[in-house]
Amino acid sequence: MFPHDLIPAGPVVLRSLAPSDAEAIVRACADPEIVRFIPPIPVPYTRDDALRYLEQSRQEWQAGGAPFAIADAGTDEWLGNIGLMARPRGTTEIGYLVAPWARGRGVATAATAALTRWGLEHGAKRVELLANVENLASQRVALAAGFHREGVRRGAEEQRDGTRHDLVAFARLPGDSGERVTPLLPEFPGGSLTDGVVRLRRLTLADTADYLAMRNLPDIMRYSVPPEPCTFEEAEERCRTAGANWLAGTGAEIAILDAATGAFAGDIQLSGVIPPLGQAMTGYSVLPGFRGRGFAARAVDLLVGWAFEHTPLARIIAGTSPGNIASQRVLERAGFTREALLRGLLPGPGGTRLDDLQWCRLRSEARR
Known part of the structure; x- marks a missing residue:
């Protein structure tokens, strides 16, 4: 009592x-x-x-x-x-x-x-x-x-x-200090990041329809892991849990918006967070109507810059298909360096395995 x-x-x-x-x-x-x-x-x-x-x-x-x-x-x-x-x-x-x-x-x-x-x-x-x-x-x-x-x-x-x-x-528990637990991934200052052309904010449940439509575009699904259609339930779950996962420090699911109109233009993530290594992975997709305007490279540069300034992460990696030249150009413009070809790393259609071309940007490297 x-x-x-x-x-x-x-x-x-x-x-x-x-x-x-x-x-x-x-x-x-x-x-x-x-x-x-x-x-x-x-x-x-x-x-x-x-x-x-x-x-x-x-x-x-x-x-x-x-x-x-x-x-x-x-x-x-x-x-x-x-x-x-x-x-x-x-x-x-x-x-x-x-x-x-x-x-x-x-x-x-x-x-x-x-x-x-x-x-x-x-x-x-x-x-x-x-x-x-x-x-x-x-x-x-x-x-x-x-x-x-x-x-x-x-x-x-x-x-x-x-x-x-x-x-x-x-x-x-009785033995816990009771001190504030600081999330590995803090929230964006004011809730978003922008360079005046693109704006990044956390993915929310309201983004489900846009996210689902984007994920099921053939040229985006082709480079997804695994390269399979996304169901409504999967899209809804991803959007619903984005905030909780961010607070947990396991990853950040982010909507890319047109800064001028607020329209959903794509998504970008920090995933595969490994705190002892200070490493995370980024990936991104942009809707066809917003391609050719530098949205992807701007989004990557904004996100990586924020990660290096506001988190302990020291190394951000990314992977591309060897044939996805457009994605490789994005990473080059965002200051990434090609590191290695990992053979058969990713699951492909029909039980096949696909190569992955790996890129990296380090905190210690000056922005190109």
Whole structure:
């Protein structure tokens, strides 16, 4: 049983929930993001729902949990809910919601870090945090509060429409430092990179149709790995998980846009990230309507320049088919040097194997 403490958390304090919080809880639970990422919340959310939740929170204490209100440290205004819940195998789960009017102030991070530390000090052996794969804000909170990403629980949460979504699993143990976990791949400054001609931003679910159409163009599919058609489900999954994978440091899936119109022009990636080697791979595709305008070379140069300035990566490699002269010219213009021909490296159609011509650009090399 956890004690009924008052827990200071920087700009906020964690206190017991009170009947006077009901009105604010009702207003907050009308927020589209809360509705989206907490499927059990009733829609519409009424005062009766809030009073029922307050009663359930009292019962949660008896079941080994510890639900709190997140309140402003100065005014005691309700800003959100947070709690520890007992789970099987001696595990404790933390969950929270923050009112839309309180976001952007570090409230969730401060509350999560403080309650996790308090829970571990009072006997919790392991605190887990689960976030919808599309809920990047919650995943950022987990990292900022010292949680380590452990993997993805596939289809672990039922949505309102009956589909099931993946949850990204994070955890903190008593021996963890609790210090902020800094992602290997930071986000683009302001959300995008541009040189005035092309703009790069993270691939999103809204890009699914454009990405699918591009991937299934014959001349793009021919050089894909493997060189096979892409299904809608595969394209949607790639776009849906792009943000979570970026935060995990496993890769960056990026849309290439026409800076003048905002039109989808192609995609580019950092993949195959190997932190101990400081190495990653890039690959790219551009739609026919945007070819011949230097979009690919500009995108590669922007991405590699950002990687060398903002990440520990020291070596970016790329591969091309020996016959793909256009792609080789792109890499030459982006400052890459040809390194080697790897025979039979890639899967080809009908069980064949294809050669791969490898290129590299180093952090230590001046831009050509």
